[in-house]
Amino acid sequence: MISQDRIQGHWDEVKGQLRSRWGQLTDDDLQRAKGSAEHLVGVIQAKTGEARHEIEHFLHDVLGGRVSRAGQQYSAAMQQFADEASDYARRNYRRVASRSGDYATRLAESVRERPAESLAVAFGLGIAAGAIFLFRGRR
Template sequence: MAFNQQTLEGNWNEIKGKLHERWGELSNDDLQKARGSVDQLVGMIQKKTGEARERVEQYLSEVASGGASGVSKVAEAVRGYAGTAAESLGDVRGRAGDAVRGGYVQTERMIQQRPIESLAVGFGAGLITGVVLGLVMRSR
């Protein structure tokens, strides 16, 4: 990826941080003065550090391509998190299904072991539901 004006403006904060890491002698004022122009930035870095123009341009190109690879790394991480979330959701769904099946089996077993009590509970629940529905329908 070539380093150009658009790259400079679009990734200024990241580039500025990388320049400070590489060349600590660059001040914020120096970088702010050169912010608008690639040529001014390269010239200012050369003047302050004594680096060859080719090395400065090569480093800036590396920084610019690192930004693009950074975006792809973030996208890759997001895809990984999405996959993990999908797996977790599948696990939760499986556990919920197991719990429902377990509840069904337990209820079936209880009905088989205590049929009279189960019938009484069912009758009571139906009676209460009927009374509530009757009261609701009557109030309308």
């Protein structure tokens, strides 16, 4: 629920927004409810028949949902950055995917052409990796 202090601190704005949303609210209705957030919700609910959670959501949007001009500019800049990053990643993914396919094809051809050398290289890399893990595990 929105705090009473926030409603009172922005009463003129809140009152204008409430009258704009629910035109059947009179100044007397709003004046009666000015002292309490709970009372305000009750008055609006009784006068309009609107659900309590809808009224509370509306008040939250009026008081808490406001975004400053700087916040809007920051949000727009972040959206633009995200769009550019997404485009960059998409372009480079295609490039890397096509190159990795080329490398895989070349590697397969190399293994077919020189199976003994390929096996020796794989064995040597396995020994080296095992030695590294063995020495790191002892520390």
